[in-house]
Amino acid sequence: MDLDDLYQEIILEHYKEPKNQGTVADANVHVEGRNPFCGDEIKLTMLVQEGIVQDIKFTGSGCAISQSSASVMTEHIKGKRVEEVKKLFEEFGHLVRGEEHMHEQIDDMDELSAFQGVSAFPTRVKCAMLAWNAMKEGIEKELERYAE
Numbered sequence: 668m669d670l671d672d673l674y675q676e677i678i679l680e681h682y683k684e685p686k687n688q689g690t691v692a693d694a695n696v697h698v699e700g701r702n703p704f705c706g707d708e709i710k711l712t713m714l715v716q717e718g719i720v721q722d723i724k725f726t727g728s729g730c731a732i733s734q735s736s737a738s739v740m741t742e743h744i745k746g747k748r749v750e751e752v753k754k755l756f757e758e759f760g761h762l763v764r765g766e767e768h769m770h771e772q773i774d775d776m777d778e779l780s781a782f783q784g785v786s787a788f789p790t791r792v793k794c795a796m797l798a799w800n801a802m803k804e805g806i807e808k809e810l811e812r813y814a815e
């Protein structure tokens with residue numbers, strides 16, 4: 668099995684059996700994302716405390732890329748510090764846009780790398796980034812509220 672097949676398999680697995688589906692009961696971050704180009708929708712709930720993403724769950728509908736990207740994302744950011752999550756967001760953005768990146772957070776065998784093929788299809792970049800953009804927006808709102 669070559670790397671492309673493996674990547675395809677990862678995306679389909681997460682689409683068929685998404686991880687962290689549902690709603691975090693004691694969430695302090697609620698955010699929704701929509702991608703009108705493809706009809707994708709994501710609802711995220713998170714518990715962010717002491718600078719750490721303690722819990723994250725999502726519900727949504729749409730294409731395989733958008734839903735599997737949300738699933739893989741939740742697995743990667745749960746339990747991580749907000750600063751680490753922001754670095755991961757930046758690097759994942761570079762990866763799906765086909766830009767040079769540092770490979771500090773993501774290597775070829777990481778499930779996040781499965782989405783690098785998206786860079787060949789610019790309209791799908793929005794699908795892959797939907798959950799990530801929503802997550803970042805939600806965390807920033809929560810941090811602003813905390814700072815006041």
Ligand code: ZN
Pocket residue numbers: 702705706707729730731732733794
């Ligand atoms: Zn889509």
